[in-house]
Amino acid sequence: MKKTLHINIGNSIILIEEDAYEMLTTYLIEVKQYFAKNADDLEIVTDIENRIAEMFGEMLVQQQKKVISIADVQSVIKQMGSVKDFESSEEENGGEYKKDNLPFSSVKKLYRDTDQAMIAGVCSGLAHYLDFDIRWIRLTALFTVLIGGAGILAYIILWIMIPRAETKTEKMYMKGQETNLRGFANIHLEPLMEQSKGFLAEFFDVIGNFATGTGKAIFKVIAIGIIAASSFFLISLFIAMIALLGIWDADVANYFPFSIVNDEYFTPLTVSAFVVGAIPLLALILFSARVAFSKREVNKTLSFVLLIVWLAGMAPLIIYITKISSEFKEGAEFSQVTELKPYTTYTLTVDRTRFFSKQDSMSYSIDAENYRGKKILTDIDDEFKAPRDTRLWLEKSENGKISLTENFRSRGRNFETALKNAQNIHYDFLQTDSVINFNPMVQLEKNVRWRGQEVELTLKIPVGTTVIISEEFRRYMSGNIYWDCEHEDRKGFYELLMTDDGIKCKYEATGRKSE
């Protein structure tokens, strides 16, 4: 089945197949171009057209058919002669009609190439016409748009002014292909263009196509970016999982917040957390890959499997998180009071070096024999190891005795476990004469999980006792102490005095006396 057209040639109405029509049009345009220089071009071409019409008429009668086919056009052209035949016979006869400008076959016309269009084919048309690489034309156009936007106006004007290459012949002129039958054969198999439209209709078409053309290119770039980022996160997640599972001895399990998780839950929780995190990333990568590489839609079975695996990962994650949260349900605390040697002035400080007891060294898997009596610098600067868990309050002693109360607190599934957790707290301080050295943080035995263990210290001192606080202490401890009571002589120290009204800055309490 072929599309046929009615044409009027030499005042005859002829029914002609579309491909035959294209070929005939090409031929007639060639002929017109060839004779364009001749003063009598119109008459010559009319003669030729009339003759062609006559030949068609004869063919239809002789072959008893109604439609002119491409074979008929070919035979007519053979009889009439192509432009090359005209040229060669002219050479013999003195070359009267030879055009003295460019050889005919390379004549180019400016059309918009909507086949290679980003927007409306202005740049691609210019590229054909100027015989430039289209990329340079587009770059130049983009540049003119970026500097002041003059390019946009120029583009729209060119869009309106330059006709679109609609027929195959026009496309051949646009590309400067040899507009003879060989050139025609080159594009003969190309699909036919749709019907011509007005500027506005084309404008909206172009806006629509932009989303699937240039817009698509932008989406592709974004999609590739997403793929790269997702892949990076996926790999990070995988490394994190491996580290947490202890395949590399990263010791992260002892750091907050991983120190919350019970040992027996740790592996399944890590794996399920990985699955829950990784599946959406994987889905994102698959989806972006589809956008970027225009692949067909992700297999339904695959997406279903992904969903199931994700849910399967989500379930244990929720269960374990619920279980772990339940271990914070009940609280328990107990106190331990230690009487201190009486002095009128105490210096409170935090020493980041501490003495390991035998118990400590065992809990840290340190060979007690080799480390006895040695100072070990503990890494308490690491904020992630545990939340701040030590506080100190200064209170007035009513009975004149000086004491330090350690209040150990923890949480647990029930009161017993909470109390047990509280009893597992190791906290030490050391009094050397009037200097009290505090451990800035709670020590948990290895394998004891963090359950909100904390220590609240209450130092009870009688009225008139001076407390000097070091800068280190101020940094690591919290409580009710007035931290801005700077010492008059010693820089980096703070001086407080217990009065009848409670603790006060010493210079406030005694300031008037010293003046």
Add this chain to the structure above:
Amino acid sequence: MRKGILEYCVLLIISRGEIYASDIIGELKSARLLVVEGTLYPLLTRLKNNGLLSYNWVESTSGPPRKYYVLTPEGKAILSQLDGTWQELVYAIENSKNKS
């Protein structure tokens, strides 16, 4: 060398009486002077514009009306001139050939 001969032949063919372009071509083709029809039309147009030819429109049984060409008196005069020139040429060539 062949320049002018085609025109002379066309004038000769037309001088025999009113004739249609495709019939001219038929004769020219059999005389191996022309291969394709397309080259004849500019020739005819040029001769006509030089006043050597004129044409009449004749209704055709099939298709559009046809142009039938005839010689003008001027064309006839030119043709007799050309006849003379041709005789001179033939004489010159024959003479050269026979003496060798």
